[in-house]
Amino acid sequence: MSSDGFISIRNVGKSFGSFRAIESISMDIQQGEFFSLLGASGCGKTTLLRMLAGFETPSQGEIFIDGQPMSDVPPFERPVNMVFQNYAIFPHLNVRDNIAYGLRKQRLPKAKRNAMVDEMLDLVQLAGYGDRKADELSGGQRQRVALARALILKPKVLLLDEPLGALDKQLREQMQLELRRLQRSVGITFVFVTHDQEEALTLSDRIAVMQGGDVLQVDTPNALYEQPRTRDVASFIGTMNFLDGRVLSRVNGHTKLDIDAVGEIDIPTPHPAIVEGDRLSLAIRPEKIVLHRAAPDGPAMQGNLEMTSYLGERSHFHIRVPGCVEPMAVSAQNADLGEIRALEEGAPVWLSWHDDALIVLDGK
């Protein structure tokens, strides 16, 4: 009934025949938020978005928008508009008529209508293109027509299905900035679908990471990067190193762990789910690892330098550690490297880290 977020998704699931495209999902999206659905191809992003728009009916659960249950509301009466993955610009209408398409019901005087269209053309920087047909526009221009066509109706929510997917890298980055600017200036809630994690991190206030029809974690870009809760999220966003170990003991906020290939370490952790004797996974970002030529004080791993990539400002290293399946990835500012820079491949190195760099993951 009543709900927390502006958009409130409650136990929503979707099956196509015997195939479950969406497991039971619950989450809330706040008003004015730039909210992204991030996940690999086929994980159900479009399906979820289409349920918000009303093109698919949930097999279970309920969606609330602005407090109203949506199950009996057809797409043409929902306070949401969508920018389609392929833009779906009407080919028989010119740009102006495409943008004005949804205004028919408002029965505005012609002058007022034209003024609104002009305003939209300015907003999406397409002034002067009003008389073009859809097939006379570039991909980026079509995308902006699709945006203008939706925004002119002042929807409470704008749904965008990989709107930048078809664009080349440069245009894409430019459109990302424009989208962000637009969202700020119109103050509409955006629900944005993408499979590009960088895009999601750059644009979003919050991100829902999806996998196999399920939402793994909903968080700010910063929290997703710094505090991923599961191994799946951690490996999906950025590069991550994983360590496995066993809990030896817990004493007032400190946990003693026995890490494979490292040995015993002691980390400060308020993590409540940790129980003595459990196996657990730890994660650490490449840039949080410090390299040494000689064994440092405190817990460290010893390995051999396998590969170095020089990237100008930074260098990336792969270090083979006995007992770990994957080589450890390390990334460091070249300015901080000192003697490490001169190391040959195969040379022995030691890896260390700050206690708080270790992320304790849920599950094994």
Next chain:
Amino acid sequence: MSELSYIKRPNRGLKIYAAAFLTVLYVPILFIPLFSFNDSLYVKFPLSGFTFQWYIELWERSAVWDSLGNSMRVGVAVSIISTILGTLAARAITRSRLPGQNAIVAFVMLPLVIPGIIFGVSLLILLSRLGVSLSLYTVTLGHLVVCLPFAVATLLPRFEGFDKSMEEASADLGENGWFTFWRVTFPLVLPGVIASLLLTFTISFDEFIMAFFLTGTDATLPMFIWTQLRFPQNFPSVLALASIILLVSFLLVFVALWVGRLGLIEPEESQS
């Protein structure tokens, strides 16, 4: 390297075949206009002289005009009704998931291959059982059966050829099903609708077998021609009439095919 792909290579054998095919198909038909200008009652070589006499004779016979009027009325009615029904059918076939959809499509298309004489006889039996007297209405009914598959076949590719997200976009922008149809679907399939109108009109205009079984007192043009064949002195003007019908039919079908293909593009990559 050649610009042409393997499939599109010029093929001499195919060209000869096409030429032979078209010759066999159209040379006999060309005799009709040829003899319609011949200054003789009899269809035989050598030609005896050029005349417009048969066309003028045609012009002056009221029975010709009556049957032309009948054919026009039936043709217009048939083309409009079959195109409307065809549009609805094509929409239903492409836009909804009906159980047994392929079977439905097959049944809609079946009249294309069922001999007209069977349909004609069965409709005649049915109508006489029901006590319906034969008239232009019964002819119209028979023509609808013949024309509907053509209407559907013309319209189906138009409906399949545009992205269903167009209709979703319209719904998303606030238009219900009715307005979405008129503002998006109909304009996009319009060339197919025009093609279907022209094609079904032409088919109805030329149709004989159904008319043969189902005509009452008012004859359509092909029925009129049929009755005239019994009078040798009228034969040349029948040829003149046939020539005119040929010409008009050709034009209509060409226009229909041309319009039907206007702006028909491969469906764009659809939504994932």
